[in-house]
Amino acid sequence: MKLAKNFLLIACVFGLANESVEVQAQEKTVPQILHTFEQGKMNAEQTYLEMRKVYEDGAIHKCITPLHIFSHKYKSEISESVLLEQRKIDQHRKSAQASFTSHSGKFVFTYETTGSNAVPSADNNSNGVPDFVEWAATAADSSYKLLVEIQGYTDPIPADSTYDISFEDMGFYGFVEPDNSAPSGTIMVIENDFVGFPDNDDPDGTQRGALRVTIAHEFKHAVQFVQNNFNGEADNWAEMDATLMEEVVYDNVNDYYNYLGGSGDIFGSPGVTVIPGSYEDVTWALYFHEKIGSDFWVNAWDRIETSNSTLDMLDAVEQELTSRGLDFTESLLELYTWHFVSGTYNNSTFGFNESLFYPTPSVQRTETQVTDQFSADINLGRFASYMLNVKPPANETGDVSVLIDTESANLSMAVVGLFNDGTVAFEYAESESGFIVVNEGWKWADIERVGAIVLNENRTLSQSFKIKVSNTFPTSIPIDDEKPVTTEIKQNYPNPFNPSTTIPVSVSEFQKVEVDIYDITGRLVQSVFNGNLGTGNYNLPVNLENLASGVYMYRLKTNDKVQIKRMTLLK
Numbered sequence: 031m032k033l034a035k036n037f038l039l040i041a042c043v044f045g046l047a048n049e050s051v052e053v054q055a056q057e058k059t060v061p062q063i064l065h066t067f068e069q070g071k072m073n074a075e076q077t078y079l080e081m082r083k084v085y086e087d088g089a090i091h092k093c094i095t096p097l098h099i100f101s102h103k104y105k106s107e108i109s110e111s112v113l114l115e116q117r118k119i120d121q122h123r124k125s126a127q128a129s130f131t132s133h134s135g136k137f138v139f140t141y142e143t144t145g146s147n148a149v150p151s152a153d154n155n156s157n158g159v160p161d162f163v164e165w166a167a168t169a170a171d172s173s174y175k176l177l178v179e180i181q182g183y184t185d186p187i188p189a190d191s192t193y194d195i196s197f198e199d200m201g202f203y204g205f206v207e208p209d210n211s212a213p214s215g216t217i218m219v220i221e222n223d224f225v226g227f228p229d230n231d232d233p234d235g236t237q238r239g240a241l242r243v244t245i246a247h248e249f250k251h252a253v254q255f256v257q258n259n260f261n262g263e264a265d266n267w268a269e270m271d272a273t274l275m276e277e278v279v280y281d282n283v284n285d286y287y288n289y290l291g292g293s294g295d296i297f298g299s300p301g302v303t304v305i306p307g308s309y310e311d312v313t314w315a316l317y318f319h320e321k322i323g324s325d326f327w328v329n330a331w332d333r334i335e336t337s338n339s340t341l342d343m344l345d346a347v348e349q350e351l352t353s354r355g356l357d358f359t360e361s362l363l364e365l366y367t368w369h370f371v372s373g374t375y376n377n378s379t380f381g382f383n384e385s386l387f388y389p390t391p392s393v394q395r396t397e398t399q400v401t402d403q404f405s406a407d408i409n410l411g412r413f414a415s416y417m418l419n420v421k422p423p424a425n426e427t428g429d430v431s432v433l434i435d436t437e438s439a440n441l442s443m444a445v446v447g448l449f450n451d452g453t454v455a456f457e458y459a460e461s462e463s464g465f466i467v468v469n470e471g472w473k474w475a476d477i478e479r480v481g482a483i484v485l486n487e488n489r490t491l492s493q494s495f496k497i498k499v500s501n502t503f504p505t506s507i508p509i510d511d512e513k514p515v516t517t518e519i520k521q522n523y524p525n526p527f528n529p530s531t532t533i534p535v536s537v538s539e540f541q542k543v544e545v546d547i548y549d550i551t552g553r554l555v556q557s558v559f560n561g562n563l564g565t566g567n568y569n570l571p572v573n574l575e576n577l578a579s580g581v582y583m584y585r586l587k588t589n590d591k592v593q594i595k596r597m598t599l600l601k
Contacts, residue, residue, distance in 0.1 A: 059294075060084055060096055061308065064266075074100075074107035090227060091202035092289065092309050093269060095251050098207035099260045130159050132167035136174060136187050139163050140196045141222075147198050149222050150237075163197075165238055166220065169245035170195065173279050177246075177253065181278075182328050184335065186214045186252040193252065195245075197222040203244040206251035208260065216255045218248045230285040239283040243276035250275040257331055262339030263306075264331075264346070270307030274315040274327065284387070286312050291389030296369045298392050300415045305489060306343070313382065317365040318347070320383055322560075326350060344413075344489065356561060360458055363444035363485050364562065366415040367456060370481040371446055375419075380446070380454045393417040393481075397499055400426055400474065404435055404496040410486045418482040420499050426474035428501030432482045433465040436495035440488040447472050448479040455540045457564050467503070470564070474501055513565055514538045519545065519586040519593050522572070526598040529575040533558065533584055535568045544587040545570055547597075550580065558584070574599050 060081055067077040078101055085094045101108060130139045141163050142148045149162045170193075177183045187193050191213035197220050204220040221227070224240040232239025250272040258264055273286055286309070291297045295310040304314050318326045330346040341349075348358040371381040373390030382388060395405075396419045410416050418432075432445050443459035445468035459468045468482070486493045514536035522531045533545060545558040555577060558570050574582070579601045586593040 061294075061306075064100075074104035075109060075112060078104070078108050078112065085202065088201065093247060093251075093272070094202055094205045095207070095248070095272075096269065098205060099265055099268065102208045102260050103265070130163050130167060131192070132171050134171045134174065136192055137167060137170040138192045138194055139166055140194070142197070147222050149197050162223070162237075162241070165241055166195065166197075166245060169242045170249065172242075173246045173249040173275070176279050177250065177275065181324055183250075183253050183331070184257050186216070186249075186256045188213045193218070195220060199223070203227070203240065204248045206248050206255070208255065214252060214256065215259075216252050218245075218252065220244055220248065228285070228288045230283050230288070232280075232283045239280070240285060242280045243283050243285045246275045246279035247272045254331075257335040258339040262334070263342040264334045264339065266306030267343045269309040270311045270315050271327070271331075273309035273312040274319060277312065277316060278319065278324065284384070287387060291392075296366065296391070296415065297372065297389040300366070300369070300391060300417045301394060301411055303411055303413045305413050313369065313388070314365065316382065317368055318361075321361075321364070322354065322356070329353075355557060355559060359442050359485070359487060360444075360561075362487070363442060363458060363483060364456070366417070366483045366485060367444055367446050367481065369415075370417050370419075370483055371448070371454070375448065375479065375481070377448060377452070377454045380456060391417055391419075393419040395419070396421065399423065400428075400499050400501045402498065402500045402502055404433075404498040407494050407496060409492050409494050410441070410484060411492045412486065413489050414486055416484040416486075416497075418484075418497060418499070420477075420480040420482070422474050422477055422480070426477075426501065428474055429469070429503070430472040430474055430477060430480060431467060431469040431500040431503035432459075432480070433467045433469075433498045433500060433503065434459070434484060434495045435465055435498070436493070438486075438488075438493040438495065440486055440493050441484060441495055442466070442487070443468065443482060443484045445483070446481045447477055448481075449476050450478045451476075453539075455564060456562060457540075469503055514567060517541065517543075517586075517588055517591060519584065519595060521595060522584065522597045526600040528599065528601050529577075530571065530573045531597060533570045533572055535559075535563070535570055535586065537563045537565055537568065540564045541588050544585075546585050546587070547572065547574070548583045548585065549577075550582070555582070 063077055063080045066072050081097050081100060085091055085097055101113060105113065127142050143151065149160050152161045153159065154161055178185045193214050194212055195218040199222045204218065206216045206218050208215060209217045224237045227236065227240050229236050230239040232242065251268060254268050276286055289310040292310060293299050294302055296314065304311050307314055330350045333346045333349055334341050351358050351361050368381045370391050371377050372385040372388040375390060376385040394416050398421050400422055408416060430447065434441065434443055443466050445457055447455045457468050457470050459466045484495065515538055517538045518536050520534040522533045524531060535545060537543060540562065543563045544560050546554055547556040547558060549555050558572055577599060579599050582597050582599060583594050584597055
């Protein structure tokens with residue numbers, strides 16, 4: 031795998047670098063425009079026209095579906111003459127000269143062979159259909175099969191109907207727009223040749239790679255439309271979600287690398303809010319896909335669909351985490367820590383699968399000395415992170431401690447230690463002596479680098495804190511010889527029980543741990559824990575109130591061990 035070129039594009043949905051700044055003519059982005067609209071400083075028609083100016087600036091844009099989402103949501107507030115002008119601009123796609131149906135019979139492609147919107151004419155198999163169109167058809171069928179038939183996303187194509195896709199010379203990758211005449215409610219339009227677009231890693235070439243991921247991206251927009259009709263708060267996250275599908279369907283293309291590390295994402299500016307997620311925030315969504323599984327986002331979007339679009343995206347994420355026995359705050363802290371352990375800070379045992387190819391994070395602060403002094407007040411924006419990078423001197427002594435001093439209940443912290451021997455450890459902070467502290471007895475002499483990640487969970491307001499890196503804060507953990515030397519589960523207590531019991535687990539080193547309960551036939555009846563645990567002894571609570579009396583088995587699974595014990599439920 032090669033690292034795609036860092037090709038700077040003007041984003042169609044860039045994150046807000048500074049939400050307090052008014053929209054300036056020379057630096058308007060779509061989120062800035064939408065934020066101004068949400069503040070009541072522009073009406074819907076003004077907002078729509080400002081968004082159009084962004085997309086018509088002559089730059090290459092990833093996707094302009096957000097423009098069509100906005101016009102769909104606020105069409106009653108935008109004059110008919112303005113919307114008619116947009117329809118006239120789009121009208122030339124109706125003059126396509128030929129059509130082709132994909133192998134599955136679900137997608138119909140209309141295309142032109144002459145003129146400015148013509149697709150490339152190469153036809154290597156001499157069947158009369160341009161290769162470019164056949165590539166698009168294969169990509170559409172592949173996207174449908176993986177997302178709908180395998181992963182279980184809602185099918186946007188009604189039975190006995192087809193989905194319409196056409197091509198235009200646009201200067202952006204593509205878009206989906208609502209169309210009342212289409213069986214699915216939307217149609218898709220794709221760039222006609224992708225000439226001059228950014229490089230990607232597709233082994234069949236940049237042109238085909240761009241076509242593949244665009245089909246996957248835009249098809250997910252079609253799925254979103256049938257799930258929430260482009261309504262509610264979740265539609266603001268549509269670009270992040272659609273870009274995730276590029277990686278899900280075509281993992282080896284990596285076109286999304288081109289949008290990481292700018293001023294609007296976690297790598298380039300951790301202090302920028304991820305609300306709402308755009309395509310440069312794809313790794314925020316990718317964490318849940320890689321850490322928890324491909325069904326995470328299927329279920330989260332099902333929750334949004336079931337709620338009739340009243341459920342906010344972050345609430346859907348929190349509900350899905352809770353349903354799996356995972357903590358929302360801890361998951362977010364690990365998510366941001368994965369972003370820290372990327373680029374030159376990457377470690378093969380912790381973080382994203384492709385962290386080596388991601389940007390090194392632009393941390394807010396780097397320390398090369400352990401000063402043991404609190405910083406001045408730090409203001410952290412809404413739903414954002416603060417990353418402190420500590421590179422200690424070789425002769426540093428004492429134990430590693432990181433503390434934050436704050437009166438905010440919305441702030442939390444985790445610390446990742448990258449050790450000289452190549453190992454990694456990750457710990458959540460706990461309240462101690464009036465501070466929020468990570469203090470695990472690590473020795474500075476063993477440390478290559480420490481990353482401290484502070485999270486502000488408040489979705490609307492900034493929060494303040496002070497931070498200190500110490501080598502003198504007294505350790506709060508048992509001495510080393512009291513740490514578990516092996517990872518194991520022990521007999522539950524009480525046993526027999528009704529209906530609650532506790533499963534003790536000892537963990538010798540930071541690792542992924544799964545604890546599940548099965549009935550006597552081997553059927554999974556409850557997932558007790560699924561996540562990372564640091565060194566220590568844990569008591570996992572279990573309640574089998576809804577199960578019948580009998581013998582059950584509980585299993586510990588790690589990367590290198592499986593251990594099973596029995597328990598008895600007596601009612």
